[in-house]
Amino acid sequence: MKKTLLTAALAAATLAGTQVASAARDYITVVGSSTVYPFATVVAERFGKGTNFKTPNVESTGSGGGLKLFCNGVGQEHPDVTNASRRIKASEVDRCAKNGVNDIVEVLIGYDGIVLANSKKSEQITLSRRDIFLALAKDVPNPNGKEELVPNPYKTWKDVNPALPATKIEVLGPPPTSGTRDAFAELALEGGCKSFGWIKDIKSQSKKAKKAGDKKLSKSLKKKYKGICHTVREDGPYVEAGENDNLIVQKLNANPAALGVFGFSFLDQNADKVQGSLIDGQEPTFDSIADGSYPVSRPLYFYVKKAHIGVTPGITEYLAEFTSEKAFGPEGYLTEKGMIPLGDAKRAQVAADVKGLKNLSL
Amino acid sequence: MSSNTQSSNKPSTIDLVNKNLAKRYRAEKRFRGYGIASILFGLICLVFLFTDIIGKGYTAFVQNYIQLEVQLDADTLGISDINDPNQVAMANYMGVIKRSLRERFPEVTGRRDKRKLYALVSNGSGFDLRKQMEADPEILGTTQSLWFMADDDVDTYIKSYSKDGKVFTGRTDEMQQGWIASLIEADQVESRFNTVFFQNGDSREPEQAGIRGAIMGSLFTMLVTLLLSFPIGVAAAVYLEEYAPKNKWTDLIEVNINNLAAVPSIIFGLLGVAIFIGMFGMPRSLPLVGGMVLTLMTLPTIIISSRAAIKAVPPSIREAALGIGASKMQMILHHVLPLAMPGMLTGAIIGLAQALGETAPLLMIGMVAFIVDVPGGVTDPATVLPVQIFLWSDSPERAFVERTSAAIMVLLGFLIVMNALAVWLRKRLERRW
Structure with missing residues (x-):
C-alpha cells in the first residue's frame, strides 16, 4: 500500500512537472527594483481587474537582481518585464544580447525622491549636500583646508557646520545592497563631494585621460573619485538599519536625535511621525521633486522584452495601462502612491515611444 | 575501642551533613530559582510578543x-x-x-x-x-x-x-x-x-487586501510537500532501519542526513532554483516548485523522526511476527509501520509546521511576489503566509501595519492547530508496552 502511494505521488509529481514545463504561461511576470515595486503592483492590480487578462506577478528583487533575471534569456521561464530605479547599464545590455535578449523597450515612468528625515518630536533640520557628505563620508578633506583626505573626524552636526545643532551625528539608512543607498551616495554624497574643487578635478582629469587615450589612468582616476565620493563611513555614525523603510521610521520615532534615509513615499505616508529635512534649501515635497528643485531624486524605469510581446498575452495592454494619463499622469493613481510624475512633454513622448515599441538605445 | 575514641575526636558523618545542610538547601533553592527565572523570562517575552501583535492587529x-x-x-x-x-x-x-x-x-x-x-x-x-x-x-x-x-x-x-x-x-x-x-x-x-x-x-489598497490567496498558497505548497516528503521519508527510514547493512556507506548516509537537517534553508532555495527552474524550465512562483523545495528541506527531519519511531518498536513484536511465518515485508507493513505511525506522523507534522513558516527558500524561486488572484491549484502562481507578512510589513501604507499583525495572528493560529494535531495524534495513537 505504501509502495503504490509512493509511486503514485512520484508519478503525479513528474506528470505535473512536465505539464507545467510544456504549458505556456498566460500571465505576465515582472521582477526588479523594490522602489518601483509599490507602483508596478498597483498598475498590475488595476490591469488585472480592468481587463480580461490575468493579474501580472510582481516580484521585488532589486534593480540589479531584476536585470540579471531579465537578461538570462528569452522564453517563458524568464520574466517579461523588469523594473529599475536606475538606467540599464551598457554591461547589462551586452549580457542581455549575449543571451539572445536583443530588442528591449525602455519606459521612463517618473521620479522618486530620497529624503533625510527625523522625528517630529525634534526640530526640522536644514542641510546642504556638502554637510551630508562631510558628516557621512569615510574620508573627508582636511578641515584645516589642505588638499588631502583625513579619516572623518566629525562627531556632531555642529562640527560639520556651526549653524547646525550640537547633536551627535546618527543616521539610519539602508545597507549597501540597496538601490536607495546607491542613489543616496550618488546624488547626496557625490553632490556634496563635488563642491570641493580639487576632488572635482580628479574627475575632469579622468575625462581628459580618456580623451588622450590613456584608458588605464582614466579608470584608476575615476575609481579614486568614486571611492572618495561614494564611500560611507563605518565608524558608527551611519547605522545600517536594513532594507525595511517602515522599520527606519519606527526607529526614528523612538530616537528623536537620529536622522533616517528612505524613499519619499514613506515620508508621505508617515507625515504625522517624521519630517523631511531641507536639503540645499529645498523641502522634500511633491512639487519640489517634480520640478527638479529638490536635489536628491532619481528616475524610475521599467524594461520590456520585445520577443515576449505576442507570446505572453497582455504585454502591450500592460504597457498602455502603465503609460496612460490615469496611471502616470499628474493626477493619476500612481501619484497617489507617492510617485513623482514626469513633465507633460516628457510624458507625451514616453507614451508615444511605448506605442511604437521603440527600441532601447543608450 | 580505638575506633570509638577516633570518632569522638572527629565530627561524625551526620554532623558534617547537618552542618552543610542549610547551604545545600540554599543551593537547591537557587538551582530551582534559575529554572523558574528562565521560564518567567520566556513567558514575559511571549506575553510581550502577543500583546504587541494583538494590540496592533485586532483592528484589522x-x-x-x-x-x-x-x-x-x-x-x-x-x-x-x-x-x-x-x-x-x-x-x-x-x-x-x-x-x-x-x-x-x-x-x-x-x-x-x-x-x-x-x-x-x-x-x-x-x-x-x-x-x-x-x-x-x-x-x-x-x-x-x-x-x-x-x-x-x-x-x-x-x-x-x-x-x-x-x-x-x-x-x-x-x-x-x-x-x-x-x-x-x-x-x-x-x-x-x-x-x-x-x-x-493581495491588493495594494489595504482595505481590499486579503489573506486568502496566501492561505490557499500555503495549503497547496504544504500539500505538495506532504505528498512528496512523507512517502519518501518513510521509505528511506524503513530501508535504513530494517534492511540496510551496517557499513561505511550507511554510516556516510546517516551522517549526511543529520547534516542536511542543519543546513540553512536558503541553500535549498538555491538548489531549487538551479534544478527545478534552471534545468526543468518550470515557471517561477508556483506552489508546486515551492512544495518540492520545501520537501528537500523537511525530508531530513522526517527521516530522522521516522527512524526513531521505527527503532522504538520493540524487537519482540518483530520476532513474534517472523516467528509465526510472516515475511519481512509483511512484518514491516502489518506490524512495525502501524506501531511507528504516531511517531512518524508527529515528525511529519512538526516538519511541515517548520516548512509553513519558511520564507528564505521561497525567495529564490519567486514566491515572494505580488499576486492578486487567489490560486486554484498547484500550478497557479502563489505566495504563502510568512511571505505575505513580509510583503505587507514592507508596504508604505499605514493601514498595512494592522494587517501585518493580523496575518501574523492567522499564521500563529495555523501553527497552533498543527502542533495541537501532532499532540492529539500522539495521545490518541500511542501504544505503551
Missing part, C-alpha cells in the same frame, strides 16, 4: 463601511441592454458612486475638493457595485441605499478616532474629517467584521 478584523444612496439609472451607468454581460461589466459604476457622494455633500465644489471627496470610499467600490449588479440585475433603474468600504486612510482615521482621545489624522485633511464627522452623525458609518480580509487575495 473590522472594517468601516459608508452608506450612500445610489441612484442606479441606466443612462449614467451606460447600460442599454441589461442582458449584455459586456455592458454590465464595463458600466460606469464609479460614476454613480461619485454622483451620490456629490449629492450627499452638495456644498463641495472645485476639482481638488471633489477628488478629496471621492477618496472617502475605497476605489474598489465600483467593482463591488458591479458584483451586486451582476448578482441582481433587477436593481438597475432603482435607488438603493448601499454600504461601501471606506478608503484605508479614512478607515484608519475612524478607528483611531473611536479608540481614544489621541486622533491619528494621517493623510486625511480637515475638510475630509468634517465630512466623516457628518457621516458618523447621520449614522452612515458602520464598522463590520472584515470579511474581505478572509476572502480576497
Whole structure:
C-alpha cells in the first residue's frame, strides 16, 4: 500500500512537472527594483481587474537582481518585464544580447525622491549636500583646508557646520545592497563631494585621460573619485538599519536625535511621525521633486522584452495601462502612491515611444 | 575501642551533613530559582510578543463601511441592454458612486475638493457595485441605499478616532474629517467584521487586501510537500532501519542526513532554483516548485523522526511476527509501520509546521511576489503566509501595519492547530508496552 502511494505521488509529481514545463504561461511576470515595486503592483492590480487578462506577478528583487533575471534569456521561464530605479547599464545590455535578449523597450515612468528625515518630536533640520557628505563620508578633506583626505573626524552636526545643532551625528539608512543607498551616495554624497574643487578635478582629469587615450589612468582616476565620493563611513555614525523603510521610521520615532534615509513615499505616508529635512534649501515635497528643485531624486524605469510581446498575452495592454494619463499622469493613481510624475512633454513622448515599441538605445 | 575514641575526636558523618545542610538547601533553592527565572523570562517575552501583535492587529478584523444612496439609472451607468454581460461589466459604476457622494455633500465644489471627496470610499467600490449588479440585475433603474468600504486612510482615521482621545489624522485633511464627522452623525458609518480580509487575495489598497490567496498558497505548497516528503521519508527510514547493512556507506548516509537537517534553508532555495527552474524550465512562483523545495528541506527531519519511531518498536513484536511465518515485508507493513505511525506522523507534522513558516527558500524561486488572484491549484502562481507578512510589513501604507499583525495572528493560529494535531495524534495513537 505504501509502495503504490509512493509511486503514485512520484508519478503525479513528474506528470505535473512536465505539464507545467510544456504549458505556456498566460500571465505576465515582472521582477526588479523594490522602489518601483509599490507602483508596478498597483498598475498590475488595476490591469488585472480592468481587463480580461490575468493579474501580472510582481516580484521585488532589486534593480540589479531584476536585470540579471531579465537578461538570462528569452522564453517563458524568464520574466517579461523588469523594473529599475536606475538606467540599464551598457554591461547589462551586452549580457542581455549575449543571451539572445536583443530588442528591449525602455519606459521612463517618473521620479522618486530620497529624503533625510527625523522625528517630529525634534526640530526640522536644514542641510546642504556638502554637510551630508562631510558628516557621512569615510574620508573627508582636511578641515584645516589642505588638499588631502583625513579619516572623518566629525562627531556632531555642529562640527560639520556651526549653524547646525550640537547633536551627535546618527543616521539610519539602508545597507549597501540597496538601490536607495546607491542613489543616496550618488546624488547626496557625490553632490556634496563635488563642491570641493580639487576632488572635482580628479574627475575632469579622468575625462581628459580618456580623451588622450590613456584608458588605464582614466579608470584608476575615476575609481579614486568614486571611492572618495561614494564611500560611507563605518565608524558608527551611519547605522545600517536594513532594507525595511517602515522599520527606519519606527526607529526614528523612538530616537528623536537620529536622522533616517528612505524613499519619499514613506515620508508621505508617515507625515504625522517624521519630517523631511531641507536639503540645499529645498523641502522634500511633491512639487519640489517634480520640478527638479529638490536635489536628491532619481528616475524610475521599467524594461520590456520585445520577443515576449505576442507570446505572453497582455504585454502591450500592460504597457498602455502603465503609460496612460490615469496611471502616470499628474493626477493619476500612481501619484497617489507617492510617485513623482514626469513633465507633460516628457510624458507625451514616453507614451508615444511605448506605442511604437521603440527600441532601447543608450 | 580505638575506633570509638577516633570518632569522638572527629565530627561524625551526620554532623558534617547537618552542618552543610542549610547551604545545600540554599543551593537547591537557587538551582530551582534559575529554572523558574528562565521560564518567567520566556513567558514575559511571549506575553510581550502577543500583546504587541494583538494590540496592533485586532483592528484589522473590522472594517468601516459608508452608506450612500445610489441612484442606479441606466443612462449614467451606460447600460442599454441589461442582458449584455459586456455592458454590465464595463458600466460606469464609479460614476454613480461619485454622483451620490456629490449629492450627499452638495456644498463641495472645485476639482481638488471633489477628488478629496471621492477618496472617502475605497476605489474598489465600483467593482463591488458591479458584483451586486451582476448578482441582481433587477436593481438597475432603482435607488438603493448601499454600504461601501471606506478608503484605508479614512478607515484608519475612524478607528483611531473611536479608540481614544489621541486622533491619528494621517493623510486625511480637515475638510475630509468634517465630512466623516457628518457621516458618523447621520449614522452612515458602520464598522463590520472584515470579511474581505478572509476572502480576497493581495491588493495594494489595504482595505481590499486579503489573506486568502496566501492561505490557499500555503495549503497547496504544504500539500505538495506532504505528498512528496512523507512517502519518501518513510521509505528511506524503513530501508535504513530494517534492511540496510551496517557499513561505511550507511554510516556516510546517516551522517549526511543529520547534516542536511542543519543546513540553512536558503541553500535549498538555491538548489531549487538551479534544478527545478534552471534545468526543468518550470515557471517561477508556483506552489508546486515551492512544495518540492520545501520537501528537500523537511525530508531530513522526517527521516530522522521516522527512524526513531521505527527503532522504538520493540524487537519482540518483530520476532513474534517472523516467528509465526510472516515475511519481512509483511512484518514491516502489518506490524512495525502501524506501531511507528504516531511517531512518524508527529515528525511529519512538526516538519511541515517548520516548512509553513519558511520564507528564505521561497525567495529564490519567486514566491515572494505580488499576486492578486487567489490560486486554484498547484500550478497557479502563489505566495504563502510568512511571505505575505513580509510583503505587507514592507508596504508604505499605514493601514498595512494592522494587517501585518493580523496575518501574523492567522499564521500563529495555523501553527497552533498543527502542533495541537501532532499532540492529539500522539495521545490518541500511542501504544505503551
